[in-house]
Amino acid sequence: MTLPPFLRAAMGPLRIMMQDRLAVIGMCVLGLIIAMALFAPLLSTHDPRHINEIEDGSVLSRGAAGWELQESLGPLALNDAAHRDGISLIVGRGGMGWSREGAGAWSALDLPTEADLHAVALSPEGRAIVVGDGGVILLQDGADWQPVPAPEANLRGVVWLDGARALLVGTNEEILLLDASSGDLSTVDSPVGRDFPLQSVALDVDGTALIVGERGLAIRYDPEDGSATLERLGSSRDLNHIHISEGGAALVVGERGTLLRRESADSDWSADPAPDTRAMRAGWIGDDGAALAAGRNGLIMEWDGSAWNIAPTQSERHLRALLVVGDEMLALGSDRFVTRLAPPSREHWFGTDHLGRDLFSQNVHGSQIALLVGFLGATLVVLIGTNVGLIAGYYRGRTETVLMRTVDVMYGIPFEPFALILVLLFQPSLTIVILAVSLLTWRTVARLIRSQVLSLRERPFVKAARVAGASDLRIMYLHIFPNVLPLVFLELAIIVGVSIIAEATLSFLGLGPPQAISWGGILHDARLSGAWRTAWWWNLPPGIFIMTTVLSVFFISRSLEVVANPRLRARQ
Amino acid sequence: MTRRGYLIKRVLQAIFSLWIIATILFFLFRMGLPDPTAALVTEGLNAEQRAAVRAQFGLEEPLWRQYVLFLTNAVQGEFGTSFSYRAPVSEIVWERLGNTMILMLAAIVLAYAIGVPLGAWLSWRRGSRTDTAGIFFGLMFRSAPMFWTGMIAILIFGVGLSLFPTSGMRTLPYDADGFLDKIFTLDFLWHAALPVLIVALYYLGSPLLIMRNTMLEVYGEDFIEMARAKGLPERDILYKHAARNALLPVVTQLAVTIGLAAGGQVVVEVVFSWPGLGREILNAVRTSDFPLAQASFLIMAAFVITLNLLVDILYTTLDPRVSFR
Numbered sequence: 001m002t003l004p005p006f007l008r009a010a011m012g013p014l015r016i017m018m019q020d021r022l023a024v025i026g027m028c029v030l031g032l033i034i035a036m037a038l039f040a041p042l043l044s045t046h047d048p049r050h051i052n053e054i055e056d057g058s059v060l061s062r063g064a065a066g067w068e069l070q071e072s073l074g075p076l077a078l079n080d081a082a083h084r085d086g087i088s089l090i091v092g093r094g095g096m097g098w099s100r101e102g103a104g105a106w107s108a109l110d111l112p113t114e115a116d117l118h119a120v121a122l123s124p125e126g127r128a129i130v131v132g133d134g135g136v137i138l139l140q141d142g143a144d145w146q147p148v149p150a151p152e153a154n155l156r157g158v159v160w161l162d163g164a165r166a167l168l169v170g171t172n173e174e175i176l177l178l179d180a181s182s183g184d185l186s187t188v189d190s191p192v193g194r195d196f197p198l199q200s201v202a203l204d205v206d207g208t209a210l211i212v213g214e215r216g217l218a219i220r221y222d223p224e225d226g227s228a229t230l231e232r233l234g235s236s237r238d239l240n241h242i243h244i245s246e247g248g249a250a251l252v253v254g255e256r257g258t259l260l261r262r263e264s265a266d267s268d269w270s271a272d273p274a275p276d277t278r279a280m281r282a283g284w285i286g287d288d289g290a291a292l293a294a295g296r297n298g299l300i301m302e303w304d305g306s307a308w309n310i311a312p313t314q315s316e317r318h319l320r321a322l323l324v325v326g327d328e329m330l331a332l333g334s335d336r337f338v339t340r341l342a343p344p345s346r347e348h349w350f351g352t353d354h355l356g357r358d359l360f361s362q363n364v365h366g367s368q369i370a371l372l373v374g375f376l377g378a379t380l381v382v383l384i385g386t387n388v389g390l391i392a393g394y395y396r397g398r399t400e401t402v403l404m405r406t407v408d409v410m411y412g413i414p415f416e417p418f419a420l421i422l423v424l425l426f427q428p429s430l431t432i433v434i435l436a437v438s439l440l441t442w443r444t445v446a447r448l449i450r451s452q453v454l455s456l457r458e459r460p461f462v463k464a465a466r467v468a469g470a471s472d473l474r475i476m477y478l479h480i481f482p483n484v485l486p487l488v489f490l491e492l493a494i495i496v497g498v499s500i501i502a503e504a505t506l507s508f509l510g511l512g513p514p515q516a517i518s519w520g521g522i523l524h525d526a527r528l529s530g531a532w533r534t535a536w537w538w539n540l541p542p543g544i545f546i547m548t549t550v551l552s553v554f555f556i557s558r559s560l561e562v563v564a565n566p567r568l569r570a571r572q
Numbered sequence: 573m574t575r576r577g578y579l580i581k582r583v584l585q586a587i588f589s590l591w592i593i594a595t596i597l598f599f600l601f602r603m604g605l606p607d608p609t610a611a612l613v614t615e616g617l618n619a620e621q622r623a624a625v626r627a628q629f630g631l632e633e634p635l636w637r638q639y640v641l642f643l644t645n646a647v648q649g650e651f652g653t654s655f656s657y658r659a660p661v662s663e664i665v666w667e668r669l670g671n672t673m674i675l676m677l678a679a680i681v682l683a684y685a686i687g688v689p690l691g692a693w694l695s696w697r698r699g700s701r702t703d704t705a706g707i708f709f710g711l712m713f714r715s716a717p718m719f720w721t722g723m724i725a726i727l728i729f730g731v732g733l734s735l736f737p738t739s740g741m742r743t744l745p746y747d748a749d750g751f752l753d754k755i756f757t758l759d760f761l762w763h764a765a766l767p768v769l770i771v772a773l774y775y776l777g778s779p780l781l782i783m784r785n786t787m788l789e790v791y792g793e794d795f796i797e798m799a800r801a802k803g804l805p806e807r808d809i810l811y812k813h814a815a816r817n818a819l820l821p822v823v824t825q826l827a828v829t830i831g832l833a834a835g836g837q838v839v840v841e842v843v844f845s846w847p848g849l850g851r852e853i854l855n856a857v858r859t860s861d862f863p864l865a866q867a868s869f870l871i872m873a874a875f876v877i878t879l880n881l882l883v884d885i886l887y888t889t890l891d892p893r894v895s896f897r
Binding site: 414532547 | 585588589590592593597600601603604704707708711712714715716717719720721723724726727731781785831832834835837838839842843849850853854856857860865868869872873876877880
């Protein structure tokens with residue numbers, strides 16, 4: 001097989017390159033990164049632009065400095081909790097239940113349901129009842145749980161009226177009375193009857209039950225005569241939760257930071273000004289007047305006796321329940337919440353950014369822009385530079401003067417500021433980035449190639465070609481060009497590295513192609529968000545990727561230098 | 573050609589380059605921003621101010637008149653008033669240029685002071701592990717983007733260890749009479765340490781590798797053979813005979829680097845909030861401060877060309893072999 005001469009000439013240098021250990025490492029690493037760019041959609045674990053959310057059985061505990069995140073109770077959200085005589089119970093989504101005695105560890109309950117459970121209550125005798133979606137009612141029977149047959153209703157609240165009777169409320173204004181000994185359910189007629197969702201129920205000190213629901217609805221149920229009457233609490237917002245202490249202090253919380261408080265059984269309800277207007281999902285009030293309210297995004301407010309204050313919390317999870325046992329205060333959640341600034345985990349290998357986007361996927365996708373700009377820019381640069389150098393060096397005279405003066409002018413233009421101006425005047429896009437990279441960088445290539453061509457054109461083989469009648473183009477591209485090829489490849493390799501850094505720089509300054517994911521862009525986001533000072537997983541990987549890519553290219557270029565300059569070869 | 577003739581020719585060339593750059597800049601701006609005052613209505617230029625700006629840049633007149641006006645203003649150093657600072661552009665630009673140059677020159681000097689001897693030493697230990705490690709680290713710092721190394725340095729030395737300040741040139745507030753008064757203080761050195769180090773680490777690679785490679789070439793020359801034959805100690809051969817003769821390419825590289833120094837390193841200035849010219853251009857771009865962007869760039873280019881010219885002239889003085897072509 002006969003190879004074209006320039007290919008045969010290329011085989012020798014390749015052999016020299018393979019002898020350089022660093023160059024081989026460089027080629028392997030670059031190969032890996034190219035593969036990463038090509039297979040980015042396969043390699044990335046998430047959609048890099050997707051805002052990731054997870055559900056979690058989150059527990060926050062009040063510490064000296066604020067609410068601190070505790071170990072999670074399972075992967076499903078926790079909805080309600082109850083405590084009496086040392087026994088604590090928690091229920092959550094997907095039929096999840098937890099119990100503990102005293103301050104011991106939580107153990108999972110084996111509940112015979114998969115439905116989402118919304119409320120739990122403990123009777124004075126310590127018997128538990130759990131209610132949830134789809135008419136699920138579970139009564140504790142020693143260690144077992146007895147399902148109570150019930151109509152389809154999404155039950156939200158439950159309270160024991162005494163040792164034998166419990167009152168249940170649901171989202172279609174259902175008010176159900178359960179006789180725990182017989183398992184009979186009877187419906188209590190609501191005074192409204194417009195299918196308003198009822199959210200929560202609590203036992204008042206006079207033995208009646210107070211139910212709250214949508215649009216400020218409050219219904220008082222009197223077990224003595226079985227009547228349900230409408231009550232005004234002074235708010236028309238949706239109410240989510242009610243808690244009444246044993247002494248008669250009461251707290252109702254609702255949407256838009258609604259906080260309704262009653263200091264004692266005899267006093268009136270008053271609406272407290274809230275420091276935040278997000279939805280509150282759970283409230284707790286003690287006999288001494290201390291009160292807590294919890295809501296979405298980790299919002300917990302504490303009553304200091306005269307005003308509500310936002311307590312420092314460690315997490316942005318959505319809280320749904322409060323459990324206070326003696327000095328211990330727990331806040332429970334969490335529905336699907338955005339996993340902002342999560343450190344590296346098995347789910348997110350490089351963690352997440354401030355919008356909950358997966359950083360590993362972003363880094364993997366970032367290689368595409370880097371290599372695209374790197375190779376496209378470098379090819380363009382070398383194409384322009386080599387041709388200018390060839391023509392200037394070969395023709396000399398006026399052509400050379402004009403071309404080399406142009407190169408001189410180019411040397412007067414600083415790169416980064418020029419790119420900034422280009423982006424100011426024309427909208428940022430991939431084309432502008434590649435143009436900005438290549439418009440200035442060809443100056444070096446042109447100078448180097450020209451000086452090489454200047455010496456080559458005086459060589460005997462060029463004279464021989466000219467005598468043989470070869471045209472200028474033929475001499476330039478078939479006779480001189482193959483001899484500057486090693487130098488061209490050397491410059492190509494160096495400029496790939498330069499281009500990758502240039503693209504990263506522009507993206508870092510926020511001037512890269514919009515909507516594109518790039519390594520520089522990730523660092524731009526990190527700097528802009530201000531979180532980079534703590535979220536090391538955010539700013540470490542992109543830089544390492546840039547460095548590794550450019551370094552591997554430089555390793556290759558170093559061995560090309562040995563090819564281009566035989567004098568280096570002899571001494572090593 | 574005589575030395576005098578060479579000088580005149582080089583100066584004329586520099587002026588020519590500057591004129592071309594000014595022309596490119598003018599047409600780029602007119603192409604991208606036909607009416608610069610329109611882009612800044614947010615900044616609250618009232619009708620009167622807009623008219624003043626339009627008159628100053630001759631925006632009502634034909635293009636060639638605008639061009640002549642632009643060149644006349646540039647020659648007279650009249651760059652107009654910055655939209656965002658409401659102050660003459662030239663004042664702002666000169667101060668920022670000084671800040672950039674002090675940062676860049678300190679870093680370049682540091683990089684070459686370390687890189688050149690280190691490169692010579694590596695060539696002497698060629699093929700050893702030290703040599704490979706030296707090349708590796710030199711190339712590594714050259715490959716790492718400066719904004720990233722800067723961020724990491726701030727994380728470690730600024731935030732983590734609280735050893736160095738993370739932004740600015742001086743602790744605020746301070747008062748200084750003029751530029752020199754500002755920089756000849758310990759406080760300035762303390763602020764400059766991190767940014768200078770980051771830029772120096774980046775520049776370190778090229779003197780190191782060029783020195784090493786040139787030394788390898790020089791080792792093959794006859795006069796080294798001769799020195800060895802005379803029985804001179806290796807150390808003397810390395811530093812007295814070989815290193816001196818290997819300096820030329822390093823000096824060439826130094827000249828190019830200093831020549832481009834005025835262009836600064838925008839990202840380092842951004843990361844360390846260094847009030848330099850590059851950061852000023854970025855701000856001007858962001859706020860569409862057209863007079864400031866245009867003047868900053870032009871003055872920066874003028875400075876780069878002047879530095880190139882000075883370096884070239886110095887170079888011919890240092891090395892008589894370089895002919896006055």
